[in-house]
Amino acid sequence: MPIISRISFCILLLCTSYANCQPRMEEIKGGYYIPLYGRDSLKVQIPDFNMDVYPVTNQEFVLFTIQNPKWRRTNLIRLFADKSYLINWETDSTIGDKQSLKSPVTNISWFAANAYCECQGKRLPTVDEWEYVAMANQTQADARTISTFNEYILSWYEKPKTFNNEIGSTFKNYWNVYDLHGLVWEWTSDFNSVLISGESRKDVDNDSNLFCGSAAVGATDLMNYAAFMRYAIRGSLKAKFTLKNLGFRCVKNIENK
Amino acid sequence: MIIRRKTKKLKILLISSILITTIMSCNNEKVIDAKDISVSGTMEAELTAPPNVPKPIGDRKAKKLLVNMEILEQEGTMTDGTTYMYWTFGGTVPGSFIRTRIGDEVEFTLSNHPDNKLPHNIDLHAVTGPGGGATSSFVAPGHEKTFSFKTLNPGLYVYHCATAPVGMHIANGMYGLILVEPEGGLPKVDKEYYIMQGDFYTKGVNGEPGLQAFDMKKAVDENADYVVFNGKVGALTGDNAITANVGETVRLYVGNGGPNLTSSFHVIGEIFDNVHIEGGSLLNKNVQTTSIPAGGAAIVDFKVDVPGTLILVDHAIFRAFNKGALGMLKVKGNEEKQLYSGVMQEGIYNPEGATLQEMPDDGKETVVVQTGEKSLAEKIASGKSLYNKTCFACHQANGEGIPNAFPPLANSDYLNADVKRAISIIVNGKSGEIEVNGKTYNSVMTKQTLTDTEVADVLTYVYNTWGNNKTNVKVSTVQEVKSQH
Numbered sequence: 001m002p003i004i005s006r007i008s009f010c011i012l013l014l015c016t017s018y019a020n021c022q023p024r025m026e027e028i029k030g031g032y033y034i035p036l037y038g039r040d041s042l043k044v045q046i047p048d049f050n051m052d053v054y055p056v057t058n059q060e061f062v063l064f065t066i067q068n069p070k071w072r073r074t075n076l077i078r079l080f081a082d083k084s085y086l087i088n089w090e091t092d093s094t095i096g097d098k099q100s101l102k103s104p105v106t107n108i109s110w111f112a113a114n115a116y117c118e119c120q121g122k123r124l125p126t127v128d129e130w131e132y133v134a135m136a137n138q139t140q141a142d143a144r145t146i147s148t149f150n151e152y153i154l155s156w157y158e159k160p161k162t163f164n165n166e167i168g169s170t171f172k173n174y175w176n177v178y179d180l181h182g183l184v185w186e187w188t189s190d191f192n193s194v195l196i197s198g199e200s201r202k203d204v205d206n207d208s209n210l211f212c213g214s215a216a217v218g219a220t221d222l223m224n225y226a227a228f229m230r231y232a233i234r235g236s237l238k239a240k241f242t243l244k245n246l247g248f249r250c251v252k253n254i255e256n257k
Numbered sequence: 258m259i260i261r262r263k264t265k266k267l268k269i270l271l272i273s274s275i276l277i278t279t280i281m282s283c284n285n286e287k288v289i290d291a292k293d294i295s296v297s298g299t300m301e302a303e304l305t306a307p308p309n310v311p312k313p314i315g316d317r318k319a320k321k322l323l324v325n326m327e328i329l330e331q332e333g334t335m336t337d338g339t340t341y342m343y344w345t346f347g348g349t350v351p352g353s354f355i356r357t358r359i360g361d362e363v364e365f366t367l368s369n370h371p372d373n374k375l376p377h378n379i380d381l382h383a384v385t386g387p388g389g390g391a392t393s394s395f396v397a398p399g400h401e402k403t404f405s406f407k408t409l410n411p412g413l414y415v416y417h418c419a420t421a422p423v424g425m426h427i428a429n430g431m432y433g434l435i436l437v438e439p440e441g442g443l444p445k446v447d448k449e450y451y452i453m454q455g456d457f458y459t460k461g462v463n464g465e466p467g468l469q470a471f472d473m474k475k476a477v478d479e480n481a482d483y484v485v486f487n488g489k490v491g492a493l494t495g496d497n498a499i500t501a502n503v504g505e506t507v508r509l510y511v512g513n514g515g516p517n518l519t520s521s522f523h524v525i526g527e528i529f530d531n532v533h534i535e536g537g538s539l540l541n542k543n544v545q546t547t548s549i550p551a552g553g554a555a556i557v558d559f560k561v562d563v564p565g566t567l568i569l570v571d572h573a574i575f576r577a578f579n580k581g582a583l584g585m586l587k588v589k590g591n592e593e594k595q596l597y598s599g600v601m602q603e604g605i606y607n608p609e610g611a612t613l614q615e616m617p618d619d620g621k622e623t624v625v626v627q628t629g630e631k632s633l634a635e636k637i638a639s640g641k642s643l644y645n646k647t648c649f650a651c652h653q654a655n656g657e658g659i660p661n662a663f664p665p666l667a668n669s670d671y672l673n674a675d676v677k678r679a680i681s682i683i684v685n686g687k688s689g690e691i692e693v694n695g696k697t698y699n700s701v702m703t704k705q706t707l708t709d710t711e712v713a714d715v716l717t718y719v720y721n722t723w724g725n726n727k728t729n730v731k732v733s734t735v736q737e738v739k740s741q742h
Contacts, residue, residue, distance in 0.1 A: 084399055147474075155470050157374055158342035160332070185374075192693065225473055228421045229375060236376030236397035243398050244371045 001011065002123065023060065025050040025252060027177045028133055033142065035131055036227040046132045047056055051125065052249040054167040054178050055186060059101035061108070064116055065093045068173040081109035085242045102166040104184050104247035110239035111247040113187045122250035124189035126159060129251060131227070136174035143174075153226040156182045163245050191234040259313040291409040294319045301325070302363075304353035307487045308450045308499050310510060311356040314438045319360030326353060326366070328396075328418075328431075330373045335483060336490035336581065337642040338466040341459065343488065344418070344429040346379070350488025351514060352416070352433030357383075357408050360435055365390065371399035376420055381406075381437045382552070391419040396684040411439040413536035413554040415512050424516050428458055428476050428574025430488055432514030434554055438539075438684070445559055447505035453512040454549070454571060455488065456481035456522045456580060463580060464646060479517040485578035486569065487586045491645070493569065493584030495654040501561050503590025506585035513537075515551025522547050522555065524586065525568040529557040546572050559587045563597040583650075631710075633717065633729055640718025643711055648719075651702075656723040662700055664693040667723030675683035676716070676728050680738040685711050709735045 030046040045136075049059050065072045069127050072092035073085055087142060088096040110124075125133075137143035137152075144150070156162065163184050170182035178188070299321040312573045318723035329348045339623040346352025352613075358362060367379055376397045380389035384406045387393075418431035434453060441449065458476040459469035463483060463686035471723035485494050493499060501507050513520045523546040532544045536554035541547075547555050561567070569584035631639070648666075652658050656667035666672055671693040672679055688706035690697055707715065711730045719729040 082400075089347060151470075154473065158468075160342075161329070161372065225422045226714055232421045233374075233376050233397070236395055241400065243395055245374050245398060 014224055023056075024053045026053055026174065027254070028089065028129075028175050028177075031141075031152070035128060036231060043198055044128045044132075046129055048049075048254050049129060050252045050254060051129075051133055051175070051177055052122075052178065055104035055184060055247045055249045056113075057101060057167055058095045058099060058105045059105055061105040061116065062093050062095065062101070064119065067121065068115075071115060075091050076112075080111035080240060081242055082240050084244075085112070087111060087242070088244075098164070100164065100166055103164055104167055104179070106163050106184055106238065106244055106247045107242040108187070108246070108248060109242050110187050110191065110237070114189070114241075116248075117250035124187055124248060125251040126190050127188045127193065130180075130186065130188050131152045131230075133175055133177055134171070136177075138171055138173060141174050148197075153181045159241065163247075184245050184247040185230070185233055185243070191237055192239075268431070281502040281698040291359050292407065296321050296360065296362050296485075299323065302355060302357070304347060304355060305451070305677060306347070306349045306353060308352055308353050308452060308493060310436075310449045310451045313442050313445070313449075314358040314676075315442045316355060317358060319358060320358055321362045321363075321364060324355055324363055325368070326379070327368045327370060328377045329370050330375070332468065334489055335459070335469065335485075336464065339459075339461075339464065339647045340468045341457065342429065342468070342471070343424050344377070344420075344426060344431050345433060345600075346416070348435050350430035350432075350455065351451070351512065352431070354433065354451045354510070355416075355435040355438050359411050359439055361408050361437075362405060363408060364403060365394070365397055366401055366403040367394045369396045369398045377418050377426065377431065378420050379416055380419040381414065381416040383408055383410070383412070383416070383437050388419060389416075395420065408437045411437045411538065413510055413512070413533065413556050415436075415514065415552050415554055417514060417552070423472070424476060425471060427514060427516040428456070430514075432511045432512070434510055436510060437724055443508070443556075445509040448499075448501045448507045449510065450507070451510050452486050452493065452497045452569065452584065453514055454484065454486055454518075454522070455492045455514040456516065456518045457483040457485065458482065466642075470595065476516065479723065481518060481576075481580060483581050484518060484571060485581040490581035493511060495649065498566070498585035498587045500544060500587045500589065501586060503561060503564050504556060506530075506560045507586070508556065510554065510556055512554040513548060513549040513551050517551060518571075519551060519571075520549040520582075521572040522557075523570050524550050524559070525571040526565065526572060527559050527561070527567050527586075527664065530559045532557045543701075561586075563593045564588050565597075566592045566598070566656075576631055598693075630732060631714070633721070636714045636717040636729070637721055639711075640714035640716070642705070643715040646719055647705060648706070648715065656719065660696075662698070664691065664696075664698045664700075666719050667725070669696070669725065670694055672719070673726045673728075674718075675740050676730060676734065679716060680730070680735050683707065683716070684735070685741055687713075709739070 008027050028049055028051050030048040032043045032045055034043055034221065053063060055185050069075055073089060074092055082109055090096050110145060114124055137146060137149045140146070147251045162182065165183055167183070170179045172178050276579055296319045300323070302322045302324045304324070304326070305311050310410065310636050316712050326346055327348070328344070328346060330342065332340050333343045343350050365379070369377055376395060378391045378395040382389055384390045390404055392407060394402045395403040414435050414437065415433050416418040418426040420426055426564040428635070432453065432455065434451065457481045458472045458480070459465070460472045462467050483490065510524055530542060531545065532541045532547050533556035534538070534541050534547070535550070536556060546558070547557060549555050565588055567586040567588060569586060571582035602627065651663040652666050656665060657666035658726045664671065671691060682702060683705050686702055688701045690699045709732050712735045716730040717728070720726060720730065
């Protein structure tokens with residue numbers, strides 16, 4: 001077992017070069033905010049960081065698999081992804097005929113997403129970072145109390161097959177970042193740090209986790225419902241899982257500013 | 258924990274003793290603790306879509322029962338012209354009916370279709386265990402989970418999704434029924450059906466066409482746009498009505514998924530001979546209306562003695578007539594004049610459809626601005642949808658009407674004789690005797706609050722269907738008739 005984990009560690013770190021044309025990133029100005037599970041006393045501090053403007057696309061991931069054969073479907077060690085990894089791709093490095101190169105890459109495991117970002121010299125965002133940027137609508141950094149914004153997010157859950165849409169097809173938010181809502185779910189580095197047991201009513205009483213579900217359950221504002229669903233999907237995941245509706249994007253620390 | 262287990266044991270003992278005194282008293286069988294019933298053999302459970310139920314268990318021994326259920330998020334019809342994104346167990350609302358017997362070991366596999374967006378789980382009220390299985394069945398899209406449980410208590414139980422936000426998952430249709438039959442099965446009946454009520458909350462008001470999104474605010478306020486049986490308006494009416502023959506016994510497994518509203522379940526023109534109150538072991542007899550809480554169920558049975566159409570309603574009656582909670586049980590056979598004379602009453606307690614109704618008057622409506630006239634085909638299409646929402650409950654699906662109560666619209670001499678009179682009846686209502694195709698009718702038709710365009714559309718549809726004289730009713734004619742008053 002220790003050997004296997006050491007090997008896997010090496011694999012994660014070993015990646016050959018990265019794409020020449022780095023995708024555009026936008027600077028996110030950090031700050032304090034109260035996440036869904038938070039209380040007044042539990043504000044989270046977010047430092048400044050850069051975030052990819054779009055989720056990683058099929059095209060970008062095709063390039064990645066060409067440069068890094070071990071992340072091709074046929075080569076992949078089963079430990080790192082379940083059997084639906086890139087399942088809709090035609091071959092190891094060509095997408096399916098119903099897919100678009102400009103669509104977000106999905107059916108990606110956490111391991112694959114994590115490795116991709118590392119190869120770019122980046123990393124996956126934390127849940128807190130992701131949620132912080134995702135609070136914004138077109139004009140405001142925190143639009144969580146605006147009902148139309150929340151209705152927009154909720155309405156996505158009712159639109160089938162949005163994973164086939166192309167990046168940039170939703171709105172540009174306050175931070176000039178696209179597609180946080182309305183395209184696909186996105187991996188975060190610590191997706192399972194906020195635990196939902198799967199029995200949400202139990203979570204209501206469950207103070208041991210960072211989860212104050214009772215506030216959300218009792219709330220009448222729509223924001224909590226939308227966020228609740230994101231935490232629910234994260235809670236249902238394991239790092240090797242791959243989902244048709246789940247992609248990712250990367251972030252990067254800002255150094256020595 | 259030990260204390261809890263003891264209480265559980267006590268509960269089981271208590272239930273066992275209730276079992277002895279109620280269910281088993283008739284056949285004097287020795288009752289053993291459900292936990293100790295041993296299973297022999299494995300079988301795959303038969304799952305059925307509503308309104309059907311699987312075969313009775315009869316005297317089958319307890320087995321290991323394999324249940325495979327798939328979760329599908331899919332668009333479906335709420336009412337004519339209106340669709341909704343349903344979340345379903347097995348592709349239907351309510352979900353597939355599961356039929357077990359006491360002592361079965363159910364091995365339950367829940368699969369979440371890869372196209373789905375959300376994680377789901379299942380809480381079966383028939384399960385003794387944490388979350389009713391919800392904790393063990395929480396499953397991401399494109400994955401499956403298996404857990405097992407032993408059925409310890411006989412009865413009819415609701416199952417539902419319990420993933421956050423729970424209310425939304427239930428409001429989108431994630432509920433169904435699981436039956437645990439007692440040893441030897443429930444008494445035999447001729448017909449069995451599966452009906453489940455649910456309330457729906459849509460962005461648009463009742464009847465607004467197109468794909469309607471879930472409305473969180475209305476759900477929280479418990480302000481339902483639709484209250485329906487089996488997931489949609491008309492799931493149990495017209496061609497979808499359930500059927501029986503005179504003299505047969507009918508058992509209905511009735512559940513209420515909620516999420517909010519309690520059902521006052523009633524069958525117009527019938528009295529329940531037996532009701533398993535709340536789906537449990539207590540029997541009540543000769544019941545008119547039985548209360549079914551959200552997340553609860555009832556088993557009702559009755560013998561149908563006379564032919565005709567029995568109307569199933571939530572007797573919180575506006576839900577039935579205006580929000581969709583209405584079904585039909587069509588009984589065929591010979592008249593029993595001694596039991597029921599056959600004369601029908603006036604139309605007060607008959608389904609009127611979702612359109613707002615007013616009693617007839619000589620109201621002076623102001624004239625609405627004329628809009629561009631639609632093509633004949635457009636008018637007929639729109640008229641058909643309107644007819645199915647507003648008119649069909651009385652005048653029936655093919656315009657045949659109901660003898661002695663509601664005059665036919667098909668091949669109708671009365672209708673074809675005078676277009677303006679027809680318009681006036683829709684706009685102003687009508688009561689008193691009229692003669693149609695040689696038969697006299699004396700009923701009430703309520704005034705329909707339709708727009709001028711809608712009146713023109715629905716009449717054009719009626720005139721161009723079922724052998725009528727193909728009049729194309731103009732909006733201007735409707736306005737002319739209105740202004741005459």
